[in-house]
Amino acid sequence: MATLRIYDLKEHVLALDLRDLLQLLAPQSLKASWTVSTVKSSDPEHxxxxxxxxGGEKLEALAQGNARLSGSDLAALAANAPQVIWGKFVGFVPMHSEQPWVTIRAVDSTxxxxxxxxxxxxxxxxxxxxxxRKGEAAVTSWRLGDPD
Incomplete structure (x- = not known):
């Protein structure tokens, strides 16, 4: 799988958020089902x-249980979450529901x-x-102590 990292800034903050990516990838993102989860650290307990x-509070509650929801439900929650700082969103399209279509990770608002x-x-x-930028490998864990 290819990995891209988006670092666009606007006035010294990240210029995009989850809602922007879901909108960019529509209509497929709205038809997909999504798993919402946490970003793991190098320490399995964190x-x-x-x-x-x-929307962010609701997404956080869903992430704690690796919840699966529809693309339209995810888009509605993302619309009410001004900023996703940390999070992982894995999209599955109906025809290939076992293989991820796309994974989106928010990494420390960076x-x-x-x-x-x-x-x-x-x-x-x-x-x-x-x-x-092309990522050498996807972020699958984060060193403990890196997040603020």
Whole structure:
């Protein structure tokens, strides 16, 4: 799978959020089912999910149980979460419900990571955002002490 990291800034803060990515990847993102989970640390006892707003609180509760929800439900929650600081969102399309279509990770409000084999998704990311870097490997854990 290809891994891209989006570092676009606007006024010294990350210029995008989960709702922007879901909108960019529509209509497929709305048809997909999504698993919401935490970002693991190198210490198995620590993991993070953090988001702001009413939608962020609901997403955080869902992440604690690795909940699965529809794309439209995720989009509605993301619309009410001004910032996702830490979080992992794995999308599955109906025809291939066992293999992830795309994984979106929010990493410490520093960047968003997109992992997918879908060339259309990679193309949209590359043409929409300015500071897109190829990731050597997807973030699957974070060293303890790195988050604020």
């Amino acid at each position: 993991e993070w999910f953090e988001a702001t707003g009413e 960047f968003y990571e997109i992992e997918t084999d879908d060339e259309a998704v990679l193309g949209k990311i590359g043409t929409t955002y300015k500071d897109v």
